[in-house]
Amino acid sequence: MTSLVCQSLDVSIAGKNICGNLDLELEPGQFWGLLGPNGIGKTTLLKCMAGLSAPDSGTVLLENQVIDKLPRRAIARLLGMLQQHTVYVFDASVLETAMTGRHPHLSYWEREGPQDKQKALDAIREVDLEGFEARSVTRLSGGEARRLAFASLMVQEPAILLLDEPTNHLDMKHQIRIMNQVENKVAKEQRCAIVALHDVNLAARYCSHILMLFGDGDWQAGPVNELLNPENLERLYQCPVETLQSSAGRRFLPGS
Amino acid sequence: MIPTTLRRSLLFLLMVMSVGSIFFASASGSVSLGWSEWLAAIRDSGSQHGELIWRLRLPRAMAAWVVGSMLAMSGCLMQVLLRNPLADPYVLGVSGGAAFATLLGMVFGIAVAFLPWLAMLGALISILLVFGLARGTGPWSGTRLLLTGVVTASGWAALISLILSLSPDNSLRGMLFWLMGDLSYVTLPAWSLAVLAGSFVLTLGLARSLNVLAMGETTARLLGESTRHMLWMVYLLASLLTATAVSIAGSIGFVGLIVPHLMRLLVGSDHRILIPAATLFGGLFLVLSDTLARTVLSPQQLPVGVITALLGVPLFLLLLNRARLKGV
Numbered sequence: 001m002t003s004l005v006c007q008s009l010d011v012s013i014a015g016k017n018i019c020g021n022l023d024l025e026l027e028p029g030q031f032w033g034l035l036g037p038n039g040i041g042k043t044t045l046l047k048c049m050a051g052l053s054a055p056d057s058g059t060v061l062l063e064n065q066v067i068d069k070l071p072r073r074a075i076a077r078l079l080g081m082l083q084q085h086t087v088y089v090f091d092a093s094v095l096e097t098a099m100t101g102r103h104p105h106l107s108y109w110e111r112e113g114p115q116d117k118q119k120a121l122d123a124i125r126e127v128d129l130e131g132f133e134a135r136s137v138t139r140l141s142g143g144e145a146r147r148l149a150f151a152s153l154m155v156q157e158p159a160i161l162l163l164d165e166p167t168n169h170l171d172m173k174h175q176i177r178i179m180n181q182v183e184n185k186v187a188k189e190q191r192c193a194i195v196a197l198h199d200v201n202l203a204a205r206y207c208s209h210i211l212m213l214f215g216d217g218d219w220q221a222g223p224v225n226e227l228l229n230p231e232n233l234e235r236l237y238q239c240p241v242e243t244l245q246s247s248a249g250r251r252f253l254p255g256s
Numbered sequence: 257m258i259p260t261t262l263r264r265s266l267l268f269l270l271m272v273m274s275v276g277s278i279f280f281a282s283a284s285g286s287v288s289l290g291w292s293e294w295l296a297a298i299r300d301s302g303s304q305h306g307e308l309i310w311r312l313r314l315p316r317a318m319a320a321w322v323v324g325s326m327l328a329m330s331g332c333l334m335q336v337l338l339r340n341p342l343a344d345p346y347v348l349g350v351s352g353g354a355a356f357a358t359l360l361g362m363v364f365g366i367a368v369a370f371l372p373w374l375a376m377l378g379a380l381i382s383i384l385l386v387f388g389l390a391r392g393t394g395p396w397s398g399t400r401l402l403l404t405g406v407v408t409a410s411g412w413a414a415l416i417s418l419i420l421s422l423s424p425d426n427s428l429r430g431m432l433f434w435l436m437g438d439l440s441y442v443t444l445p446a447w448s449l450a451v452l453a454g455s456f457v458l459t460l461g462l463a464r465s466l467n468v469l470a471m472g473e474t475t476a477r478l479l480g481e482s483t484r485h486m487l488w489m490v491y492l493l494a495s496l497l498t499a500t501a502v503s504i505a506g507s508i509g510f511v512g513l514i515v516p517h518l519m520r521l522l523v524g525s526d527h528r529i530l531i532p533a534a535t536l537f538g539g540l541f542l543v544l545s546d547t548l549a550r551t552v553l554s555p556q557q558l559p560v561g562v563i564t565a566l567l568g569v570p571l572f573l574l575l576l577n578r579a580r581l582k583g584v
Contacts (some may be wrong), residue, residue, distance in 0.1 A: 052477060076480030083474060090470045092525040103468050106481035108461060112526075123319055156479070 002029050002063050002078050003192070004049060009058035010217075013044045020217030022058070026160065031186045032194040033203035033224070036213035037237055038105035042196040043084055045213070046162045049194070050081045062160070076104035080158035084165050084196075086149040091136035094148055098124050101155030116155075123151040126181060128174065142169040150178055154185075161185065161193040167202060175199075179206050200252045204228055212236055228252075258522055263529050266522070274321060277543040281317035282309045284547050286555040302360065303310035319444040319504060319545040320560070321539035322452055324511055326501040326520075327539025329459060331512030332531055333494035336470045337487060338402050341520075345498040345512035348405030349490075352412025359419045359431050368441060372503040373526025379499030382408060387491070398473070401491070434576040437508025437561030441548050444504065451500045455493055456535060462490070463527035508561045511538055514568040521575055568584075 010023040018041030026032060032150060034042050047053050049060055051067035057076065060067040062078055077090070080101075088097070098120040099112050106112065112120075124130060127147035132140075146169045161182065167175040183206055185191045197203050203210060203224070210227040212220045214236060220227060233241045233252055240255035258266060283294045289305060295304035330345035337343070345351070357378025358371050366374065390397075390404040420431060433440070459466075465486060468476045473483045498512070515538040516530070523529045545563040552558065 050478065052474065072482050073480035074478055076478060081478050083478075088471065090335075090341065090525045091520070092467070092470070096467070096526055097471070100468055100471065100479060101463060106464070165425070 004079070004160050005061040005064075006049065007059045007061065009048070009060065010056040011041065011048050012056055012217075013041055013043055016041070017215075018045055019213060019219045020224060022219055022221075024221055026194060028190040028192050029186060030192045031183060031206055031208045032192070032195040033207035033210045034194055034213070035200065035203060035210060035236060037215075040213045040215055042213060043164055046081065046164050046194070046196060050079060050162055051075055052081075064204045073104050076156070076158075078158055079160040079162065080153045080156045081162040082150055082153050082164060082166050084168070086145045088137035088140070091138040093133065094124065094129060094135050094137060094140070095120055095133040097137050097148055098151045098155050101152040101157070103155065107199065119155050119157075119161075120151075123154040124148075126154065126177075127151045128177065143171065143174065146170060147174060147178070150181075154181065159191050161191060161195075163193060163195040165196050165198065167197070169200060175202065181217035184256070190233070200228070200233060204249060204251060263523050263533075265535035267529070267532055267536065270533060270540060274536055274540045274543070277315040277540050277547075278314070281320070281543050281547040282313040285550050287315060288551075297370060315444055316439055316442055316546065317524075317543050319442040320439055320542045322448060323439070323501045323505045323508065324515075324542025324545075325535040325539035326448075326452055326455075326497045327508065327512040327542075328534040329455060330494045330497040330501070331516040331538075332527065332534050333466075333490050333497070334512070335458065335492045335516060336466050336527070337494060338398055339470065339472065340402075341517065342513070345494065345501070346507060346509075347409065348386055348401070348495070349382045349409035349412055350379050350495050350498040351502045351507040352409045352416070353385075354379040354499060355435060355507055356412050356415045356419070357381070357505075358434055359384075359423075360427060362427055362431055362434075363423060372443075372445070375506075376499055379495070379502060380400045382412065382572035383492070383495040383499065387488075391488075398487075425495060427545075429534060433559045434497075434506040435561075435563070436559040437506040438559040439505050440557055440559075442505055448500050448504060451496060455497050456531075458493065459531050460528070462486070463531055466490070466527040466531075467525070470527075492515060506559075506561070506562055508542070510568040511542055514572045515541055517572060518575060 004026040006022050006024040010020055011018045034046070036042050043054070044166055048055050051060065051070070054068065062070060062075060067075065099116060102112050102116040102119070121133070124133060127150055129144060129147055129151065137145065137148065150166060163182065170178065179202060181197065182193050186193050207224050209222065210224050212232060214225060220232070230241045230243050230252065242253045242255035244251045244253060283289045287308065289297060293305060297303060297309050300306045301310045314463040327345055334343040334347060335341055354375040357374045361371050361374040386405050386408050392400065411508055420428065423431065465481055467477045468481055469483065469486065476483045516534050519530055519534040519537055523533050542560065542564065545567055546560045549558040549560040549563045
C-alpha cells in the first residue's frame with residue numbers, strides 16, 4: 001500500500017513560513033482536509049508534496065523513497081494532483097483530454113487501448129459530462145472544465161490524490177458528486193487523499209483527518225473530531241464561528 | 257473537425273496529393289507540358305523537356321515539399337513550446353539570424369553556393385544566443401524564452417534594415433527575394449532530407465508527450481514528463497527544422513503558422529495525427545504555391561513567400577469563419 005510521508009518538512013514561499021518541522025503520514029484509507037486562510041500556502045505545500053518544488057529542509061517520502069530522487073513518470077503512476085486552476089489553450093476534445101490521464105501508464109510508442117478509452121468514458125460519465133465527449137475543451141464552462149480536470153485525474157488512477165480546491169467553480173450537486181467520488185476511492189480502494197478546502201462543512205462531512213495551517217509555520221494535524229471545533233476555526237480564520245448541530249453532525253457558520 | 261475514423265484516410269489522401277502535386281509542378285511552368293509530352297519527357301531524361309523536368313522542375317518541387325513540411329512541423333512544435341496558437345517558426349529569431357548572415361554575405365559578394373551555409377551559421381548563432389540567454393538556472397519559463405526570442409528577433413530585424421538601407425540598389429532585389437522566401441535558385445542538400453526524416457520520427461515519438469505538454473508545464477510534470485529536458489529538446493528540434501528550411505529557401509512566411517492551424521481545424525489537436533497531417537500538408541501547400549509563383553505571371557517568377565501569404569491568409573480566414581459558424 002502506497003503512503004506519502006512528510007518528515008520534518010520546512011516549506012516557505014517568498015520568505016513566509018508555511019509549515020515548520022511538519023511530520024505527517026498519509027496512509028491508505030485516510031481522507032485529509034487541508035485548511036487555512038487565503039494565501040497561507042496550501043497550494044505551495046501540496047506542490048511540495050507532489051515533488052513539484054523542493055522544501056527548504058526535510059523530505060517527502062513516496063512509498064518509502066525520497067520523492068526528488070524518483071523519475072516523474074514513476075511519481076505520476078502513484079500520485080496525482082488536481083491543480084487549483086484549469087486552463088485549456090488548445091482545443092482538444094473532452095475525451096482526448098480525459099485520456100491524458102493514461103499518459104504515465106503507457107510506454108513510449110504505445111497508444112491508448114479500448115480499456116483506456118473505457119476508463120476515460122467512465123470517468124466522464126462520473127463527473128456528469130456524458131454527451132460532451134467530442135466537444136472542444138476550450139468551449140467548456142469553468143465548472144465543466146473543472147470536472148473534466150478531475151475526470152482526467154480519476155483516469156490516472158493514482159494511489160495518492162492531492163486535490164487543490166476541487167470544489168471551486170462547482171455547484172452544490174457537483175461538489176457533492178466529486179467529494180463522494182474521492183470518498184469512494186479512499187474507502188473502497190484504500191487510496192489516500194489530501195484536499196485543500198475552504199468549505200469547512202465539506203471537511204466536516206467527508207474528512208477523516210485535518211491539517212490546519214495557521215501561518216508563521218504553525219500547524220496542527222490530527223483526526224477530524226479532535227481538530228474541527230469552533231476554537232480552532234476561530235483561530236484559523238480570525239473570525240467568530242457558530243456551531244450548529246445537524247442530523248449528520250456538527251456544522252459551522254460564520255458567527256457575528 | 258473530421259471524424260476520427262476518417263483521419264487515417266486523410267493522411268493517405270495527403271500523401272497521394274503530395275506526390276501528385278510534385279508531378280503537377282514538374283509539368284507546369286513557362287513551358288507547359290501535356291500528359292503525353294510529360295510522360296515522354298519523364299522517360300527520356302536526355303531530351304530537352306526531360307532535362308527541364310529532371311534537372312530543374314523536379315528538384316525544385318522536391319525542395320519546396322521538404323521546406324514546406326519542415327516549416328509546418330516546426331510551427332506545430334513552436335506552438336506547443338510557447339503554448340500559444342499564434343507562434344510560428346520565426347517568432348524566436350531563428351530566421352532573423354539566418355537572414356542577417358545571408359544578407360551580410362550578399363553585401364560582401366560571397367558566392368551564391370555558400371549562402372545557405374551562411375544562413376545556417378546565422379540561424380545556429382541565433383539559436384544558441386537565445387538558448388544561452390533564456391536558459392538561466394531556475395525552472396523553465398516560457399515567458400522568458402518568448403521575450404528573449406522576440407527581442408532577439410527584433411534585434412536581427414534592425415540589423416537587416418540597416419543592411420538594406422546601406423546596400424546599393426542593384427543588390428536590393430536579390431535581398432528582398434531572399435527575405436520573402438524564394439525557391440528560384442534552390443538546391444536540396446541530401447542532409448536536409450536526413451534532418452526532415454530524423455525530426456519527423458523523433459517528433460512522432462514525442463507526440464503523446466506533446467499533447468500533455470500543450471496542457472501546461474505543471475500538468476505535464478504531474479503526468480510524468482520531465483518537462484525541462486523535454487521543452488529544450490522541442491526548442492532545439494523546432495529551431496533546427498527552421499534553420500534548415502530557411503537556409504534552403506529564405507524566410508518563407510505563413511506556412512509555419514497557417515498549416516498547423518488549418519490541420520488543427522481539420523484533425524484536432526492530437527499530435528499523433530496533427531504532426532503527420534501538418535508535415536504532409538505543409539509540403540503540398542508549398543509545392544502548389546511555388547508552382548503558382550512560377551506560372552501566374554510567367555515567364556516572370558514571383559517569390560513564393562508572396563504567394564503563400566496571398567493564398568494562406570484568405571484560406572485561413574475562410575476556414576476559421578466556417579468553423580465558428582458550425583460551432584466547433
